[in-house]
Amino acid sequence: MTDRLQDFDPELPEDFDSPHAEYARLRQQCPVAWTEGLGSFWAVTRYEDVKRVASDSATFITSVQNVIPKVAYTGRRPPLHLDPPEHTPYRKALNPLLSLDRAETFAPRARELTRALLAPMVSRGGGDICVELSSYLPVHVFGEWMRIPEDWLDTLHDNGRAFILAVHSNKPEVMKETSLRLYDMARALIALRHEHPQDPALDPTSALLQARHEGEPLPDELLVGTVRQVLVVGMVAPMVMIGNICVHLSRDKALQQKLRCDPSLIPAAIEEFLRLYTPYRGFARTAVCPVDLGGRTIEPGEAIALIYASANRDEAVFPNPDEFILDRPNIAQHLAFGRGPHNCPGIHLGRMQLRVALEEILAATSEFELSGPVTVSRWPEIGALSVPLRFA
Template structure:
């Protein structure tokens, strides 16, 4: 029998801070919570529970992998497959996502950052999400995917439309916008068939060249993988840069400290990742009933791993709502997940945040909020629109 208890409402209006306050309440009072909203699901809010579900093979991704459910248009490896089925796709892509490979993208990322910031500096400010961080990851991932330059504007518009459709929680809009991304994936695969590239540097070619037990990967799953890769790296950097900008606008002393000593930025990025983890809706489903937090989660019931809450668990990170440089256990944060589905693009993600913050601080003497913050909805958490005034 499905659980009907309503411990929280995931669809109520939020501001930049309210969701974190709600998760602090749930960690204290109801750490394994249930809601009927967004189709009904469980939410794990404590660190140990989230870490367990991310790593335990009893929790799978093949039934539902995000809340709200958005996969209506086919399976998209590696996320939509369980180990060991997902392994050939990770094996093909992981070498191209190494830290060494990510660092080769720094000059391109820095040039893009300066190009995007220049008009904002010239007019004394602007929306750091709409004008900067919604474009930067598209072009960085486009460079990594070796996409034709003329496709990037289309990818930006199609990806943003899909993200907004997910936030609208309207299945028909999600399907329509997802299918546009599938069309782009088909076009890219067709281009690689016509004009093959080196599979040691080109992700699509690496998938086409991959073999599992001597056989090529299935065409429809290669398509799903390319479709997944096209958009998966777009949202988190956009939201994270917006959230970092909000924090530094509220803490001008820290803003100036980082501006004066850029060597502190990598450590600051790790604490920002913990404090403003951009995902709360990655999901798993148990293959059998599971006891957690004194409650029974039924077989195939959706479970949200609320990483954004886990990373503020006071039992693991004391004074968890505060920014503390060089936390002794900062390496334990779950911003990039855990287990077989940890984020394979973590090095590119860190690199983008580092370079973006370096360039934003270098281009300004000071910046401050200059309007209303618009926040994301499930499955992300953070800022989608942050108007800034530059000094």
């Protein structure tokens, strides 16, 4: 391809803090960085550049490659794998079911689940908050939202977690195998809705089956791909974010006590945690023409990673970016949920789960701290996969 020098290595071992130090270096020295790792790509690290690429869907498309490392071995999965206007019917069908009001109807169930998952940890004096709580909570909340039969949820949890871990381990054959299991679940759910239709105002699969594009139903395989995408996409970020928050609060006992004493501060804290520990760095785009960005020329067909986790610590936008600042004046500018036509549609459902989980963890404990090493994720996520805690 070229004789470019590699600006960074995405495959080096990482700990909880090291990626943020590396992205700070890149923002200062090489804000649009090239690597041969993970299949070769450009990494865009500054806020304005990330925002530009995410917002300009005509120049930077998602239909060639939507994530780094490339994991779509088993078919296209709308809406993420399609560009506007092809992706629009899928978003149009799902968006009403992800409104703020709709998301909040699941809060009581999320609270019940969180308390049930916390109870054995509290009785033992601790446990792994990711493995025992945050890997289950989003599966069950999304299961409720998707109206999946309850006896499917353990299988969804196991298959989804196996797929996520395969992606983090960069094991293509395991990714493909576990993805195919999730496709089987998607086809089974669609068949169930054909046999027993539900109200499309309440059921996402029924809404997709009823959706029309230019008067025609959505194509069968793309419909399957959409349900497959939805089954997993809502699992990862809440799992990682709850772990990230608990790591931070274990290190900052004063903030932990402040939030415990005044839970009304938790929604604002969640926004700053989302900025500080944005769980995504690997969503990808591909330029359709030569583009000058950050002093570099990106050629057509080259993959571009949107490093949201770096953009949200850009010193030019967020002063003292590595500090937690409650009620940060410009917090609404953070990019934790993306920008443009592919911004996260589950923003309200995600915020609700983080709020409820943090409220319940703080209410169930008088103090918690780390009791062992934190295991971190690999690309495309960034953050904690295992966070052992000791409860007081």
